[in-house]
Amino acid sequence: MTAGEKAKRLLRAALAAAALSAFAAPAVAAQFPPRRAELFDPPPLVALFDVVRVPTRAPLDNPDFAVADATPVALLLDIELRAEPVKPDPLDLAWSLQPEEKRDLALALEAWTTSGGAALGPERHRLRAALAAAYAARDLAPFWIENGEWRASARAALARLALAADDGLDLRAYAAPDAEMAAPTAADELALSEAIAAYALQARGARIDPERISGLVGAKTTLPDPALAVAEVAGAGANAGDALQAYNPTHYGYQQLREKLIELRTQRASAPASDGLYAAAAGNVTQSDVLPPASKSKRRRAAGLAKASTSRVEAEIIANMERWRWLPRDLGEERVEVNIPDFELAVVRNGEVTHRTRVIVGKEATPTPIFSNALQYLIVNPYWNVPPSILNKEMLPKANGDVAAIAASGFNVSYRGGKLVVRQPPGERNALGRIKFMFPNDFSVYLHDTPSRNLFSASHRAFSHGCMRVDAPFAFAEAVLGPGSGWSESRVRRLIGGSERYINLAKPLPIHIEYFTAYVDEGGRIVLRPDLYGYSARVRKALGLGA
Known part of the structure; x- marks a missing residue:
């Protein structure tokens, strides 16, 4: 077939298509609504060319000549075609030149970001929109698929997603694809990105806004950008699972609870829990984000604790793991931690507890706030x-x-x-005692001495209006001022008198007012404390674990 014959056939096809569309277009349009063809459907090849007709013989100019039927003019003429390309639509041309993998991803993104409707919820739609923007920014290059197969980063991330429950996370609403899938699709690519973004957000505490638990919870959660989280995990290669896991708290106290959660679930699957796994809900063991001291474990058990349901204990562990997400990622190598349900305080330096003492906290009706700040100065003889x-x-x-x-x-x-x-005024009867420890905050609370020192002998020490009273406050002052400061307990005591005396810390000392009703003691057992303000019950309810 000559070039002229090919051109004629092409023209006939174009004319026939035009005639057919004139009659069939309305019906077709009614049956198949538009699919945003201007964005996604490449135009027919013939639409990219402008056809110029060049007659090969004299025109039919006989006025007596008449056409007896509606035969297309192309069938009556011997036409030589000269095809001249015109400037194509850049978007359509770019689309037609894209690799099939990118075109599949673009079509999948279009369906993914518009599906689900109201049932999906606004937060989920926002998450998908953010991820779609991330794909657009990288020119539709997949994060997880290469040459039709999962990358090493995808397999590592999927392995970590399968263990999300070990960190108390709930990803049941996000169907992660199969790591062993031979030919993952564009839809699998998007499902994996969404599951990873959801994991990172939950791991940082996105499921609960602390302020909704109580207005006295001043803890703040800093949530990651979901698109950046996906990019970071994908960029970790074979270590993607570790990169994803790192979005959970790295604090030692959190890791202890995580290990205990896994242990309890394993034991529940095999045998009833032993009462030896639990420590009493009373006693003098305190929680601190440090390695346990080498001292002998204190053996204590409460009479009713052994009867506690393992699933109930698991729920309490998960609720406490969630509250670890409220704390700063960096607690500080030197710091003060106060655990309200434990009624105790610990000073930590270089990863070890250097001082521990009892505290009195706010009553149920006047709770002590939960927040992080920094001790800045002490006042002896306070008003x-x-x-x-x-x-x-x-x-x-x-x-x-x-x-x-x-x-x-x-x-x-x-x-x-x-x-x-x-x-x-200052004096023995002063409600603040002889010394107070200042860390300016929005709640106007602080640590201080008290003239009612007999209250420290009680096991349940919730007696204040919100501030925290410290047992042996001058020993605590020495611990706070730190070694090498020149301020011994006896020197601080010598400032006792009738007027206020200030001592500034060499540098601010981080202080964390915490609320942990479950932790693991130095003997490897779970310690359960009373839910003094009911916060743990609210967290369990918010996580769908029951109140």
Whole structure:
């Protein structure tokens, strides 16, 4: 077949297609609505050319000549075609030149980001939109598939996703593909990216906003960018599983709970839990994110604890693991940790507990806030500025509204801007005792001494209005100021007098006010503490673990 014959055939096909479309287009359009052809469907090849007709003989100019039927003019003429390309649509041309793998991914992205509707939820739609933007930014290059097969990073990440429950995560809503799949598709690529992004977000605490548990939970969670998380894990190659796991807390206390969760689940599958796995919900073991000391383990068991359901204990462990996600990633090599349900405080230096003491925390009605900050200075012989809540709800009613009676009991009374201000001067009767430890915060709470030192002998030490009272406060002062500061316990005591004396720390010391009702003691057993403020129950409920 000559070039001219090929051109004629091409023209006939084009004319026939045009005639057919004139009659069939409305019906076809009604049956198949548009699919955004301007973005995804490459145009027919003939549409890329402009056909110029060149007659090969004189035109039919006889006025008496008439065409008896509607035979296409192309069948009546011997036409030589000269095809001249015109400038194509850059988007259509670029689309037609894309590798099949990219075109498949683009079509899958279009369906993936628009499917699900309201049932998928706004957060899931936002997640998919962010990932779609990430794919667009990398010119539709897959993260996980290469030459029709899973990359090593995909297999490693899928192995970690299969163990998500070990970290108390719940990815049941995200169907990860099969790591052994011989020919993963574009849909599998997207499913893996979404599951990895969801894992990273959950591992950093996205499932619960701490402020929704209580307005007194000032802990903050810093969530990762899902697209950057996927890119980071994919870029880790064969170590992608470790990179994904690293989104969970790396704190030692968290790792202990994780190991215990795995252990309990293994034992539940084989035999009933032994009461030797549990420590008592009372006693003097405290939680700190440090290696356990080499001292002999304290053996304690509560009478009813051995009867606790293993699944109930697992739920409590997961709830506490979730609260570890609220803490800063870096607690500080030197720091103070206060665990409210444990009623204890620990000073940590170089990864070891150098000081431990009992504390009194807020009552159930006046909880101690949960947050992280930094100790900055100490005040010996502090004034106590009576908070308005205590003044209005306790002092004034007790004095029958008699301000003079309050002044007669040793308080300084004045008016500022028309408001009553009451201060208690330094002294033995001062509610703050002889020393307080300052870490300015939004909750106006701090650590301090107390004249009611007998309360430290109680096992349940929730007696304050929110601040934390410290047992042996001058020994704690020496521990906080640190070795080499020149401030021994005895030197700090010598400042006791009638006026306030300030001691600044050489550098701010991180302090973390925590709420852990479950941890692993130095004997490898789970310690369960009472849920003093009900926060753990709220976390369990928010995670779908029951209240």
